[in-house]
Amino acid sequence: MATTGGEIQHGYPHVETVRAAITALYRRLSHDTVRTFALSVPPADVAFPDDDDLYLGVQRIARVMVRHLRLPDARMIISFRDMEHAGNVELTAGPEYFIELNARFKTHRRDIGAALAHEVMHVYLHRLDLSFPGTRDNEILTDTAAAYLGAGWLLLDAYRESSVSRQKLGYLTPEEFGYVLAKRGQVFGEDIAPWFTSPQGYDAYADGLARARRDERQPPLAGSGWASRRRYAKDRRHAREHPRAGGARPSVEPGAGYAFEGRAPLQVRFPCPVCHQRIRVPVRGRLRARCGLCGTVLECDT
Ligand SMILES: [Zn+2]
């Protein structure tokens, strides 16, 4: 898990890996299983009053995470240590897993839930045998999975900045956490906005929400905006006139998301706004497409 302190990165530098992580989750879990995570870990379950015993309290919160992820036979053994990182977990065959938390959490108890959300997610993904190559991408997968499956809002809420201190947990930027939480809200209709205790966390959530809304307004989706529709119509005309070039037209913006393929009939390929799996549909005006991976029904105007 990422360190605390230092310069905090903002924006969406990892958004492509985040999207790939959401797709990978749906592929590995199926959309039926993803949908069983409709309820997030509620704030009351991870509250840690100062007069609670430290070790009993940490165990209690770890059990909240274990229960949330339905790992009934897994036991988390937690200790504290002075270290650079926020936490660490030894990934073994189980059923006992050893988690170390940074000793600073002894006096910053409110963020223990966030640290454990990340570490226990490592165990969950390990058991699913789901990983991304490379530490950076694998940590992004872990944070994304934690946020998407309902425990990771705590990681964003642990992001705080003031004139005297700053803290951020996890590898995603605050805005990227907000983006994943908004994507989750899109599927489950959940509004976690009132749960934020950190004003900076809330602002990042709002930013991520706006970004997630943009995914829902890309052509050929029927809800796309006027300017992008106009560009889409132009690209489509070009694809028809130059069938060989297809989607390879250099003037199609890299961020456009869609690409034309084939000639009779012409088809368009675009990312599902929910799970980012590629969907291919024929170019023939209004139609309804169902994403084969997440099951979302999409109104399209191709
Ligand atoms: Zn980690």
Ligand SMILES: [Zn+2]
């Ligand atoms: Zn989908």
